[in-house]
Amino acid sequence: MSDTPRKKRPIGSWLRKKIKPGEKKRLLLKAGEGFTGVGVHLPLMVWRGLEDGPVLGITAAVHGDEINGTGAIRKLIQEPPFELKRGALILVPVVNITGFERHSRYTPDRRDLNRTFPGNEKGSLTARLAHLIMEEVVGRCDYIIDLHTAAVRRTNFPNVRADMDDPDCARLAESFGAEVIVNSSGPAGSLRREACRARCPTIILEAGEALKVEPSVQDMTQRGLTHIMAELDMIDVADDLRPDTAPHQMIVQGSSWVRAGSGGFLKFHVAPGDTVQKDQPLATSTGLLGKEHETIVCPHHGIVLGMTTMPAVSPGDPILHIALPDTRKQFHSLEKSVDRIEEDTLENQVRDHLATSITVVEHTLVDEDDEVELKESDEI
Structure with missing residues (x-):
């Protein structure tokens, strides 16, 4: 410059x-x-x-x-x-x-x-x-x-x-x-x-x-x-009136989109702002009648930076945007900091409010032996 x-x-x-x-x-x-x-x-x-x-x-x-x-x-x-x-x-x-x-x-x-x-x-x-x-x-x-x-x-x-x-x-x-x-x-x-x-x-x-x-x-x-x-010294803010800041701050050099492998209707297992680990389930794709097509897992350790609010997806659609910490140590430091955030902080308020645009449920394994195929006479 x-x-x-x-x-x-x-x-x-x-x-x-x-x-x-x-x-x-x-x-x-x-x-x-x-x-x-x-x-x-x-x-x-x-x-x-x-x-x-x-x-x-x-x-x-x-x-x-x-x-x-x-x-x-x-x-x-x-x-x-x-x-x-x-x-x-x-x-x-x-x-x-x-x-x-x-x-x-x-x-x-x-x-x-x-x-x-x-x-x-x-x-x-x-x-x-x-x-x-x-x-x-x-x-x-x-x-x-x-x-x-x-x-x-x-x-x-x-x-x-x-x-x-x-x-x-x-x-x-x-x-x-x-x-x-x-x-x-x-x-x-x-x-x-x-x-x-x-x-x-x-x-x-x-x-x-x-x-x-x-x-x-x-x-x-x-x-x-x-x-x-x-x-920038544009305003005077007394120390006791200065607004709180985030309890931690992470600088990341990159991010990655996780995409759907197949078409279907998603059940989300994470929300915006969540820390996620490699191989953690992020969403489950099912048909409209509930048959599971795939479980989408996280390819990296990171934090959920963005995500779709539209559960109906086609193959290849972007689902979650993951910010990638530079090191495993940086990720674990972030994970501990997020866990320690008090419930009434603005950070948690934002996490809760953004999650209202999606439904987040725990991931549960489906036993294929428990699935019952419909007979021709069954009503849909």
Whole structure:
């Protein structure tokens, strides 16, 4: 990364409006026109502290149906848990405004906005929106936290993803306080990757499900954002009021999807956030009449980072996303830490809430001799 100072756009004037220290202003950025020719606008809020300091961008719904972050930003606007003393916040509840209005992950021209950055001001609708975000948001920020959820019909256990080789990204990721940090630079064309290339350190939070605003995810998001703002000296938080953080933190270099070997209807044996051991049963696939087709076992030691919420699967469908500790020692340390988490902690609340989207049952061995074949005369 170059040592040349980065030239940022000013925070105090925007769209011919002045934003004074201590002020909050709601703004609308024109993002283009819809099919009717009527303007499409991107709503955001700028909140300046009383003193100079870093500019932190908080964005959500780059995928238009991933709205947990939208709810978290709205709550931050309506019920701020702190007084912003230094620096400024740029709050963008919905980046993909055209996808959001259609309850869709994608933009109306069927593109993935989070594979289109840095965009092009003369390109497609999606490319123009990406360019606008890079210029007007990334171009004014010192740091960005981008909030995501799992794709539709999946759920994610809260985890931060960051390029841990970048000291500023590592600082943000560790300060957030999630149990799991996935070390990666992000896919090509993603907001995170391109913002980092523009020398604006950016991390993402993956948590919860699409098309939902989940209370426990909101609480964990707000806690993590408060941690980061305290770390950046944007807010004053007394030690006795500082929100609790995760009882442990694991940085993983990789993850793996476990897939169905056959089609069927799943019984899950684990939930998001569970630690799992190699060869442990994860799910049992049965036919609609209950005959067992296969037991899907874990190929690695790890922690359940994400999983499908749709029990009906085809061969090859992804079922569980497992974060892979670097060593067996790291896994056992994680396993012991998870076992010691007290019941009333936010971490356990999130585990319990995410598990409500699936039914988890203990794995039991089926004795084939006990199965009774249906006779032609038996009714179904």
